[in-house]
Amino acid sequence: MARAKRILAAALCLAAVPATAQAEGATATGAGSVGAVHITVDGQQATAEPIAPCAVGGTAENRADPVFVGATTRFGLGSTKCARNADGTASVQVEGARFETNALRIYGGPRIAVRTFKAGCATTANGSTGSVELGSVSGFEVPENIPPNYRITVPGRAQGDPPMAEVVLNELVVPHPPDGSLVTHALHIKLFPQGGPASGDIYVGTAACDPYGA
Secondary structure, three states: OOOOOEEEEEEEEOOOOOHHHOOOOOOOEEEEEEEEEEEEEOOEEEEEOOOOOEEOOOOOEEEEOOEEEOOOEEEOOEEEEEEEOOOOOEEEEEEEEEEEEOOOHHHOOOOEEEEEEEEEEEEOOOOEEEEEEEEEEEOOOOOOOOOOOEEEEEOOOOOOOOOOEEEEEEEEEOOOOOOOOEEEEEEEEEEOOOOOOEEEEEEEEEEEEEOOOO
């Protein structure tokens, strides 16, 4: 489970929006972060609120030095940029390097690492597009092409044990019914999703866009 490869994935969300949402003067918005962590491992809680956050109309650009979250998880250098373009659309770009977590090692699981990652999104006249990029991953196997919401299960140590984690690549979150907005995570790790000795979520590279500013 230690192959390293470069991955490029893209997600598209061009959604029909109810006429009531397409109000005159609607303003596109967006936000991004290098990552966030809310986990409990071996009885110890570890939390990192969104790292180096940016927001259209707020903090336009941000940077982060290496961040250590508890005793298990690390983010390297990262940066975010949120912009409103001349045509009124919004765009978000997130970049980071040298993410790794050893949250599963204590239970006999793999070290999960990503050497580089990117997440981005942009609004259009009637929706949003999103993309992610992961470079040189280890700790799990991936296909050559990554569809949205591609899930990988990290099995338990012994047959019949609950899975240690669910790893979601190119996670795409859209509301129901769709309204043209989206949130994309380059990587989302859910610890012991069916219950077990650890719990919580790790997000790596997050970009959110909304063409109507809801």
